[in-house]
Amino acid sequence: MNKKRKSFSLLLISLVALSLIVSACGGNKADNSAAKGNSGKSEKPVELIWYTIGAPQKDLKRVVDEVNKYTLEKINATIDMKMIDFGDYTQKMQVMAASGEPMDIMFTSSWAFDYVQNARKGAFMELDDLLSKYGKGITDTLDPAFLEGSKVDGHNYAIPANKELPAQEVWRFNKELLDKYNLDISKATTMESLEPMLKTIKENEPGITPYAMLKDFMPVMPFDYVIEKMPMAVYMDTKDYKVVNILETPEAKSTLETVRKFYQAGYVSPEVATTTSVDDLYKSGKWFMDRAATQPLADNLWSASYGYPVVSTPASQPYIYNWSVMGSMQAISANSEHPEKAMEFLNLLNTDSYLRNLIDSGIEGVHYEKVNDNTVKNLADAKNYDMPTFSLGNVMITYLNEGDPENKWDEFKKFNASGINAPLLGFNFDTSAVTNEIAAVQNVKEEFWSSLMTGTVDPNEYLAKANEKFKAAGLDKIIAEAQKQIDEWRAANNK
Amino acid sequence: MKMVGGFFRDIIKNKVLLLMVLPGALWFLFFSYMPMFGTIIAFKQYRFSRDGFWASIVNSKWVGLDNFKFLFSTNDAYIITRNTLLYNVAFIxxxxxxxxxxxxxxxxxxxxxxxxVYQTGMFLPYFLSWVIVGYFAFSFLSSERGLLNQVFKSLGWESMQWYNDPKVWPYILILVYLWKAVGYNSVVYLAAIMGIDKSLYEAAMIDGASKFQQIRNITIPLLTPIITIMTLLAVGKIFYADFGLFYQVPRDSGTLYSVTNVIDTYVYRGLKTTGEIGMSTAAGLYQSVVGFVLVMTSNYIVRKFDKDSALF
Known part of the structure; x- marks a missing residue:
């Protein structure tokens, strides 16, 4: 018995050794071929692997073939475009970047596959030199605030898309109900000011949800957050850049009391703290109002997608935040074999109207047809190639859709110019000294955040409970670390 | 030399048996043993290197036990450990x-x-994903349109805010788990019962034993070894919580955390934004080590009492 066991373990060991040798050989081979690829680069066309966000499209290959014909001629490169759906993108890219999967270009942002963290972890290549050498077109067309605002520790690691720069919140209303009860939209300013309108709807329309709210709702409060949806923040009008715990401020208390009042009055669904989607309400039109992030001409967009008129009025100022600047970017992978070509391609994508529109809308005559020079109409096949426009570079060189006003992009530029810089614009918190505390605070946040922010629990009771737990989890240490970094950042940037 | 010769002779002699073992052995080798080298990530601050995965591991900084700290740093450590253990004990x-x-x-x-027909019906829930089971539960517990609250309403009772009431969730979670898992596990025992020699029952019947006596004196004793093995295997997983059950079924409702937060959901919530794989590896390693110790101890105890029922 014993002898058999020994020989079996010997077999096991030899198998391990064998497989290690095999895998080592495999690794070497890959390296060799890579080296070869590099040396022959000047003549052979280069293939760039590009991961981007969005539901994979049926006609992707067809369009990419068309793209490759063009890029081959222009920059002697082809692309291999891979799409990963919105819900999976962060996780899959996280794993692929960690395991060193070969890729050249990838989508990153403040809300999916986090840009700042992954730049710090070394997932992206530093682009400063490449940008000045091969990215002339980008620096010329892009609003300088984008490149300035997306620097991490003083360097650029990704190319932001030229699009709306500030973020502004608006109150949205279902216009049919607004008209029916003759309610005045201009009266909607603060959260408290909504009460009479919501009351009218609640009393007269039993089947309607007055306020369509989700579990990640957060009232507009005058703060710029160190990390989004975490309680560390500075006041919007701060002079001394003092980091506070927002849940200890009087502003938060009074706002949350208002939300609580709404919850108790039944203006929001009793299940709001676990509601992740209200699409059913939008589809059936059984909602009166909600809050959303806007962009120029957004009312048209919403009305078209819901099939009934939606109107809006500002709920906040247009502020330029870190996260709004980093809303959509393309980075070059740290392990890219062809960073120069990748930059050339990104440059072309952001400046060349033909290429940008081909990637965005598909092939003319198949997916769309031109109405006039820069306005297009979708054809039936457009559903086989429906890309998220904002995620693929400069949106201001894309075609207008039928019904868009001629001055759409001027409106965008005007909107961008109207943006007010948030106090922490350009500051990126380096969490590596407090990772344990962040993980613990994150858990406390998950426990209390939704129920407090949606009014599901009484703030007078739960704010104290939450703060006590936040303290135990190390929030003070995070605030101290953030304060230290912000002070250093202010000193370095003369803020 | 002699040993090597003996080794090859052994291989030739047992080639058929070894060949049968090979696929399983290879599977374990590639998916269980090779990844074990990755546990060193638990002691590193993992940072990407442009030369691939191995280079990333080698070049990352050693941080000792820092990655384990977040598991024990707050009073949540007690809650998640208690929840994980007690629920699993109840499930077992x-x-x-x-x-x-x-x-x-x-x-x-x-x-x-x-x-x-019964067997298939009970078996089926096992194949449903927790997301779907979560929606089944939701159709009962939804405060506005849920079945239970509709029944309460028709009886004139006050409706319940199920997803805001931590008291009821230990029962709901156990109920949902049993609904999903019992059918599958019973098949294992059913197969064992089918393997029991029928002549034993015939002899018992001739001796005048009732059905109940037959079950108590034949079926249960003959099931004991398989029951022990199944339980030992479950004990090894006692530090792993079923993520879907504790995350999807309570719809990630914050007010329920005191009774639904377990090690796996805690790790997920803490790390989903930072994506520190060093820390998640640390949590996994901790669970494995505790599981390993528990299996060894319980197997040791079983062996003391009944050598044949032990795993090894």
Whole structure:
């Protein structure tokens, strides 16, 4: 018995050794071929692997073939475009970047596959030199605030898309109900000011949800957050850049009391703290109002997608935040074999109207047809190639859709110019000294955040409970670390 | 030299058996043993290197036990450990009793076709994903349109805010788990019962034993080894919580965390934004080590009492 066991373990060991040798050989081979690829680069066309966000499209290959014909001629490169759906993108890219999967270009942002963290972890290549050498077109067309605002520790690691720069919140209303009860939209300013309108709807329309709210709702409060949806923040009008715990401020208390009042009055669904989607309400039109992030001409967009008129009025100022600047970017992978070509391609994508529109809308005559020079109409096949426009570079060189006003992009530029810089614009918190505390605070946040922010629990009771737990989890240490970094950042940037 | 010669002779002698073991052995080798090298990530601050995965591991900074700290740094550590352990103990004990009971009942049903129908019906929930089970539960517990609250309303009772009431969730979670798992486990015991020599029952019947006596004196004793093995295996996983059950079914409702937060959901919530794989590896390693120790101890205890029932 014993002898058999020994020989079996010997077999096991030899198998391990064998497989290690095999895998080592495999690794070497890959390296060799890579080296070869590099040396022959000047003549052979280069293939760039590009991961981007969005539901994979049926006609992707067809369009990419068309793209490759063009890029081959222009920059002697082809692309291999891979799409990963919105819900999976962060996780899959996280794993692929960690395991060193070969890729050249990838989508990153403040809300999916986090840009700042992954730049710090070394997932992206530093682009400063490449940008000045091969990215002339980008620096010329892009609003300088984008490149300035997306620097991490003083360097650029990704190319932001030229699009709306500030973020502004608006109150949205279902216009049919607004008209029916003759309610005045201009009266909607603060959260408290909504009460009479919501009351009218609640009393007269039993089947309607007055306020369509989700579990990640957060009232507009005058703060710029160190990390989004975490309680560390500075006041919007701060002079001394003092980091506070927002849940200890009087502003938060009074706002949350208002939300609580709404919850108790039944203006929001009793299940709001676990509601992740209200699409059913939008589809059936059984909602009166909600809050959303806007962009120029957004009312048209919403009305078209819901099939009934939606109107809006500002709920906040247009502020330029870190996260709004980093809303959509393309980075070059740290392990890219062809960073120069990748930059050339990104440059072309952001400046060349033909290429940008081909990637965005598909092939003319198949997916769309031109109405006039820069306005297009979708054809039936457009559903086989429906890309998220904002995620693929400069949106201001894309075609207008039928019904868009001629001055759409001027409106965008005007909107961008109207943006007010948030106090922490350009500051990126380096969490590596407090990772344990962040993980613990994150858990406390998950426990209390939704129920407090949606009014599901009484703030007078739960704010104290939450703060006590936040303290135990190390929030003070995070605030101290953030304060230290912000002070250093202010000193370095003369803020 | 002699040993090597003996080694090859052994291989040739047992080639058929070894060949049969090979696929399974390879599977374990590639998916269980090779990844074990990755546990060193638990002691590193993992940072990407442009030369691939191995280079990333080698070049990352050693941080000692820092990655384990977040698991124990707050008073949540007590809650998640307690929840994980108590729920699993409840699942093991109640699950065992119900599964064996179901298996015995199924084996005693005279109409074999009907028994098959019941068996399939009970088996089916096991194949549903937790997301779907979560929605099943939601259709009962939703405060506005849920079945239970509709019934309450028609009876004139006050409706319940199920997803805001931590008191009821230990029962709901155990109930949902049992609904999903018992059918599957009972099949294992049913197969064991089918393997029991029928002549034993015939002899008992001739001796005048009632059905109940037959079950107590033949079925249960003969099931003991398989019950022990199944329980030992479950004990090894006692530090792993079923993520879907504790995340999807309570709809990630914050007010319920005191009774639904377990090690796996805690790790997920803490790290989903930072994506520190060093820390998640640390959590996984901690669970494995505790599981390993528990299996060894319980196997040792079992062996003391009944050598044949032990795993090894």
């Amino acid at each position: 004990i109640i699950g065992l009793i119900l599964s064996v009971l179901m298996a015995v009942v199924l084996s005693e049903i005279a109409n074999k076709r009907l028994a098959k």
